Amino acid sequence: MFKLNAKQKKALKDYGLAVVASAVTMGVALLTDMAPQYAIIIGAVAAPLTKWASRNSKDYGIGS
Numbered sequence: 001m002f003k004l005n006a007k008q009k010k011a012l013k014d015y016g017l018a019v020v021a022s023a024v025t026m027g028v029a030l031l032t033d034m035a036p037q038y039a040i041i042i043g044a045v046a047a048p049l050t051k052w053a054s055r056n057s058k059d060y061g062i063g064s
Contacts, residue, residue, distance in 0.1 A: 021050045029042070
């Protein structure tokens with residue numbers, strides 16, 4: 001089994017948050033059949049909001 005240190009766990013979590021933000025952007029774009037430039041704007045907003053909403057993040061947002 002893998003043993004991850006704190007830095008690796010944080011990197012893996014940030015990667016997961018980026019995947020979630022990308023999925024939101026792609027999902028909205030595909031479901032609404034919107035123009036790509038609008039999907040990019042949604043992605044640009046979704047990524048920081050996803051990071052902000054992470055309660056464990058100490059970088060910025062509402063983390064403790």
